Amino acid sequence: MVKHMPTIKHLECSRCKTHVSAEEPRTLCPTCKGSLYVRYDLSPLRGARDDIARQAAKSPWLGMWRYRSVLPEAKPVTLGEGWTPILASKRYPGVLLKEEGANPTGTFKARGLALAVTMARHYGLRKLAVPSAGNAAGALAAYAAAANIEAHIFMPRDVPFANYVEAIAYGANVTLVNGLISDCGRIVAERKDAEGWFDISTLKEPFRVEGKKTMGYELVEQLGWEYPDAVFYPTGGGVGLIGMWKAFDELEELGWVKPGKKPRMVAVQSAGCAPVVGAFEHGKNASEMWEGAKTFAAGLRVPKPYGDSIMLEILRQSGGIALALPDEKILSSLKDWARNEGIFLSPEGAAATAAYAHLLETGYLKPGDRVVLFNTGSGLKYTDVTALAMQIDRPAAA
Ligand SMILES: Cc1ncc(COP(=O)(O)O)c(C=O)c1O
Ligand SMILES: [Zn+2]
Known part of the structure; x- marks a missing residue:
């Protein structure tokens, strides 16, 4: 195994560059509401590329987790995402x-939601909410089901039908909204504190x-x-x-x-x-x-x-x-x-x-x-x- 897994050094604001700790779950920059990036000390991994690729070739199929060495250290919630043709x-x-x-x-939404749900489980979060154009909702519903976490989904009434059916099948709480993803986002923002939801809207968590x-x-x-x-x-x-x-x-x-x-x-x-x-x-x-x-x-x-x-x-x-x-x-x-x-x-x-x-x-x-x-x-x-x-x-x- 490659020995060096980077622990998260800190989260860094994309706007004002403020650093915040990743010890607890975070949404936006507390100073300016900018999106946060995960930062690691990558220096121990310089030169590890070919080892990592060799290990991946010998392992059972790893999907996107072949890049675990550059992802946060947490037990993956996985359904087989990534390493697509x-x-x-x-x-x-x-x-x-x-x-x-x-x-x-x-869809590619699986990659982002696999990691977001992995980290939600790592932090012990129990209720996740997302406004979605459709496919993020389906992906959240699937990974939340796999992790036994509640998913609260808000999407436009006229989403592709598959998005509605899959979210229901996975057991998510689904609300269809007369409007667009921006209207769905407003509803999540208004209700999340009272409901105890963690908001995993696009670019509002890292x-x-x-x-x-x-x-x-x-x-x-x-x-x-x-x-x-x-x-x-x-x-x-x-x-x-x-x-x-x-x-x-x-x-x-x-x-x-x-x-x-x-x-x-x-x-x-x-x-x-x-x-x-x-x-x-x-x-x-x-x-x-x-x-x-x-x-x-x-x-x-x-x-x-x-x-x-x-x-x-x-x-x-x-x-x-x-x-x-x-x-x-x-x-x-x-x-x-x-x-x-x-x-x-x-x-x-x-x-x-x-x-x-x-x-x-x-x-x-x-x-x-x-x-x-x-x-x-x-x-x-x-x-x-x-x-x-x-x-x-x-x-x-x-
Ligand atoms: C199939 C598909 N492609 C592209 C996008 C846009 O993705 P992003 O939010 O990363 O720009 C979406 C978002 O819902 C999608 O479902
Ligand atoms: Zn900031």
Whole structure:
């Protein structure tokens, strides 16, 4: 075994850099309400990369916990998340699709919630609450069931039906709200103290980012410890984008990645809800509330992400871009990848593939550029919304 497991040194505010201890559960920075990052002393792990990879190869399947040496020391609540396939496109040289639909509950949300629930159990928390666009709710419900912790879920009434059914099946307390994730967030904030809920909203606690950072470690390891030229990420709340960038910073601190330029980060949204794109294009440091958000890519319906400033900074630092595609383009990319690659993308994943095609057309990318496109969820979680978009009805019996 690699001997050095990093204990958490402290939590650090992403805004004012205040340090707070991780001895007790934390939500936001007590000084300025910024999101908190987990910081470790990584120095004992410099040089441990190949040992860790060798151990992982010899062990039974570890999933994202192959990176336990750079995660908090706690007994994992696991359902088999992470170490998802990275698939070469049959048509576009250089394009790799990170297939997050292979995760438990069918989306990348499993990574963040596996870690958040692991830490909740570690701290002895009994009641977790989350506002969700849908898939975080399903993932929380599953991991909370596995850990025997209560899950209180608030999501829009019109979430993909699978999200509602899975949350009920896992035994969560589910409330459907007439509104968007922002309205759900308000309800959780209003009720959490009276109810004794711990709020695990996007970027309002430090461990969902920590779980999702494993996507950054993984794609670099799967590329032979090298960076791709660009990473396309369907962006709602931004946890994955922020987590992967943290991973790249850590990989450099650890000396685990071949020296090179960090990838350009490409944040993809739907034209029906594009607050990050709006702020990026206007050179702003924060987004404005997007009114009347509407898209069949349900995970992208986040009208005012809490982590907007962090995302915008990452996009600029990486030399990346934020762009939005109309739902028609997203749907045609979804159909294209299903028919020509055999991959049933989530609408969010199809936003990434549509964005890739668009940026090839504009010349932002060259055909051979090595890019990783995130299919953040399985298309199978969206049969109702995709059927509606494709106008598929079950034929009546003859
Ligand atoms: C399938 C899918 N993709 C992307 C997103 C956006 O994720 P993030 O909040 O990390 O930006 C979500 C969020 O609900 C989602 O469910
Ligand atoms: Zn702060």
